[in-house]
Amino acid sequence: MNAATSRRELAHPERTEIRLEGVLHALSDPLRLRIVRELAGADRELACSHFDLPVTKSTTTHHFRVLRESGVIRQVYRGTAKMSGLRGADLDALFPGLLGSVLEAADAQAGRLGGI
Template identity: 65%
Template sequence: MTTNAARVLAHPSRDEIRVEGVLHALSDPIRLGIVRRLATVADEQAWPRVDLPVSKSRPTHHFKVLRENGVIAQFYRGAAKPSSVRTDDLDALFPGPLDSVLGGAELRAEPLRQA
């Protein structure tokens, strides 16, 4: 029998989030794409609604790196594992960088979409 404790994902508290971990998590283009996608929606996104150009085994790794470095929050809702960007925590700790990184990534992606 599965207990509720087994269905809780580990997240760092706000005080445990470190800028170097956040920057590491965002340095991978796949993880940056995940955060860009999640940042565009108001509610949590269940994993199947975020398409990634990677094999089936890799998304779990990318989401884990983002979660363990405090960039996203994830929780179980039935069989789904919705995700959301921890914008409030990140903005409180490091005002500005998340918006700058996401804005820069969007500007960089724009010429690629027009090509």
């Protein structure tokens, strides 16, 4: 593997390394929760450029890194695009019902607060 290829690979925790407190921390931020809701609704990988977040590029990168390092999402490069996908199967295997409950509660909250 050459240096260019190795720089393009992102570190992800193995399923056995994912911790509940890390997942809950990642989901506790409104922007990260918004990213997760969009990924869950898309049911496919989305490019980071797909997300229109009201923060700087560096802050957006930080939010994606927190989600990736906690095991909530998986990111891979496809050409020049960094694609993100929800690790729903891993999360459901480790914490049955957690992700679904959080997404359902977030949807209810968004409806109650007018689409946040």
